[in-house]
Amino acid sequence: xxxxxxxxxxxxxxxxxxxxxxxxxxxxxxxxxxxxxxxxxxxxxxxxxxxxxxxxxxxxxxxxxxxxxxxxxxxxxxxxxxxxxxxxxxxxxxxxxxxxxxxxxxxxxxxxxxxxxxxxxxxxxxxxxxxxxxxxxxxxxxxxxxxxxxxxxxxxxxxxxxxxxxxxxxxxxxxxxxxxxxxxxxxxxxxxxxxxxxxxxxxxxxxxxxxxxxxxxxxxxxxxxxxxxxxxxxxxxxxxxxxxxxxxxxxxxxxxxxxxxxxxxxxxxxxxxxxxxxxxxxxxxxxxxxxxxxxxxxxxxxxxxxxxxxxxxxxxxxxxxxxxxxxxxxxxxxxxxxxxxxxxxxxxxxxxxxxxxxxxxxxxxxxxxxxxxxxxxxxxxxxxxxxxxxxxxxxxxxxxxxxxxxxxxxxxxxxxxxxxxxxxxxxxxxxxxxxxxxxxxxxxxxxxxxxxxxxxx
Numbered sequence: 054x055x056x057x058x059x060x061x062x063x064x065x066x067x068x069x070x071x072x073x074x075x076x077x078x079x080x081x082x083x084x085x086x087x088x089x090x091x092x093x094x095x096x097x098x099x100x101x102x103x104x105x106x107x108x109x110x111x112x113x114x115x116x117x118x119x120x121x122x123x124x125x126x127x128x129x130x131x132x133x134x135x136x137x138x139x140x141x142x143x144x145x146x147x148x149x150x151x152x153x154x155x156x157x158x159x160x161x162x163x164x165x166x167x168x169x170x171x172x173x174x175x176x177x178x179x180x181x182x183x184x185x186x187x188x189x190x191x192x193x194x195x196x197x198x199x200x201x202x203x204x205x206x207x208x209x210x211x212x213x214x215x216x217x218x219x220x221x222x223x224x225x226x227x228x229x230x231x232x233x234x235x236x237x238x239x240x241x242x243x244x245x246x247x248x249x250x251x252x253x254x255x256x257x258x259x260x261x262x263x264x265x266x267x268x269x270x271x272x273x274x275x276x277x278x279x280x281x282x283x284x285x286x287x288x289x290x291x292x293x294x295x296x297x298x299x300x301x302x303x304x305x306x307x308x309x310x311x312x313x314x315x316x317x318x319x320x321x322x323x324x325x326x327x328x329x330x331x332x333x334x335x336x337x338x339x340x341x342x343x344x345x346x347x348x349x350x351x352x353x354x355x356x357x358x359x360x361x362x363x364x365x366x367x368x369x370x371x372x373x374x375x376x377x378x379x380x381x382x383x384x385x386x387x388x389x390x391x392x393x394x395x396x397x398x399x400x401x402x403x404x405x406x407x408x409x410x411x412x413x414x415x416x417x418x419x420x421x422x423x424x425x426x427x428x429x430x431x432x433x434x435x436x437x438x439x440x441x442x443x444x445x446x447x448x449x450x451x452x453x454x455x456x457x458x459x460x461x462x463x464x465x466x467x468x469x470x471x472x473x474x475x476x477x478x479x480x481x482x483x484x485x486x487x488x489x490x491x492x493x494x495x496x497x498x499x500x501x502x503x504x505x506x507x508x509x510x
Contacts, residue, residue: 056095058083058126069129072113073174074465076363076431079116081108081127088133088150093236094210097494100126106497107208109236111150112176115183118464118471119500128236130178138163143244144201149178149237154352161349165244168196170462172357178240183461183500184229184416184473186424188252188310188351189245191281191404197228198413199243207235208494217412226485228414229461229473233486233499249313251325252354253343259286259303259388261336266379268331269307273422274373277324278404282309283355285398286386298339303388307332309401310351318345364395365437366428367444368463370421371399371454381450385443386427393435393443397427415478421456426463461500471501 059066069084105126130149136159137146154173168187185196202216215224291300313321410417
C-alpha cells in the first residue's frame with residue numbers, strides 16, 4: 054500500500070499538523086494522516102527510505118511539551134472505527150484519534166466510565182499514554198494504570214498487541230514512558246461503574262482568595278477519596294461565553310467531582326456539603342451550580358476551552374502548603390498581583406493517585422499534594438515574554454513547596470522542567486526502546502527529549 058505524503062502548503066499537511074496550542078505549531082518536513090495499520094506501515098517505509106525520523110500525534114494537545122519536529126515525518130493517527138464497549142468485562146477499546154467526548158458517550162449509557170480527562174476534545178490515547186490525572190483519579194489512581202492492552206506498530210512494521218501477559222516490559226514502558234516506541238493504534242482501558250456524580254463550580258470575588266484557599270486546603274488534607282477538586286484564580290475575558298458575574302475582575306473558583314460510590318447519592322451530597330459549607334461561609338458566591346447529575350457532565354465541569362488558541366503556561370507539583378505557602382500563592386497570583394495569567398490553580402491529588410500500582414506502568418503514581426498549573430492566552434499586550442516572566446515569579450515564590458516532579462499531561466512547553474520519571478526508570482525505559490527500535494526511527498519522539506536536571510529531583 055502507498056500513502057499520500059503531504060508537504061507544507063498542501064491542505065493535507067495542514068490537516069495532519071493541526072494542534073490545540075497554536076503557540077506550539079507542528080512544522081515537520083512532511084506529514085501524513087494514517088487511519089489504518091497498513092497506512093502506518095506505508096508511512097514508516099517512506100520515512101526509512103527518505104531518512105526521516107518519525108513523530109506521532111493524534112489531536113495535537115501535547116504539541117507544546119515536545120521538541121520541534123522540523124526534520125521529521127509526522128504521522129497523525131486518526132483511525133477509523135468506533136469505541137467498542139465490553140459491558141461484562143468492563144473494558145473499552147479506543148482507536149487512536151478518538152476524543153474523550155466520544156468515549157464517554159459510548160460508555161456512560163452502560164453506567165460505566167473510564168478515568169477520562171477534564172475536556173471532551175482531548176484525545177484518549179495520548180492522554181492515557183502520558184499518565185492522565187482524572188477527576189476520578191483520587192478514587193481509581195493514575196489513568197494509565199487502567200490501561201489493559203495497547204496495540205501498536207513498531208519501527209520494523211510489525212503489529213503488536215501488548216498487555217500484562219504479552220510483552221510485559223513494553224506494556225510497562227508505554228504507560229508513561231514518554232513515547233518513542235512506535236505508533237499506537239488503539240488502547241483497551243478498564244471502566245468502572247458510575248451512574249451519578251455531584252459536580253459543579255462555585256465562584257467568589259478574588260478579594261476572598263486567601264481565606265478561601267486556607268479553607269479549601271484544610272479540607273483537602275483528609276478529604277474522602279471519592280472527591281477530587283481544584284481551586285483556581287481566573288481572570289476571564291469579557292466575552293459572551295463568560296457569565297456576566299465573572300467579567301468584572303479576577304475570581305476564585307472551586308470545582309470538582311464527588312462520586313456517588315455504590316450509587317449512594319445522599320452520601321455524595323453530604324461529602325459535597327462538607328466541602329462547600331465552610332467555603333460558602335467565607336463570602337457570598339457569585340455563582341454556585343453544584344448538582345447531582347449523570348457522569349457525562351463531568352466533561353463540562355472544568356470549563357476547558359474547546360477551540361484551539363495560542364497559550365503559554367507552567368506547571369509544578371507541590372508538597373502540602375503551610376500558611377506561608379498560601380500567602381505566597383495569593384501574593385503572586387491573587388488580586389493586585391499584576392498576574393497576566395487567565396488561569397492559575399491547584400488540582401487536589403492524593404488518595405489512590407499517591408500509591409504505587411503493582412500492575413501499573415512506569416508512571417504509576419503522583420507523590421505530591423497538589424498540581425499547580427497556570428496559563429494565559431497570547432493576545433494584545435500579553436506576550437510570551439510577559440507570561441514567561443510572571444511564570445518565573447510564580448515558580449520562585451512556590452519554590453519551597455516544589456517537589457521537582459511533574460505530570461506529563463500538565464506540561465505545556467518542552468522548555469520547562471519535566472521530571473515525572475526517576476533516572477533509574479528512565480534508564481529502564483531506554484533499554485526497552487533500544488530493543489523495539491534499535492535503529493532509532495522514533496528517536497526524536499521522546500518526551501522529555503533530554504534528561505531532567507538531577508538537582509530538581
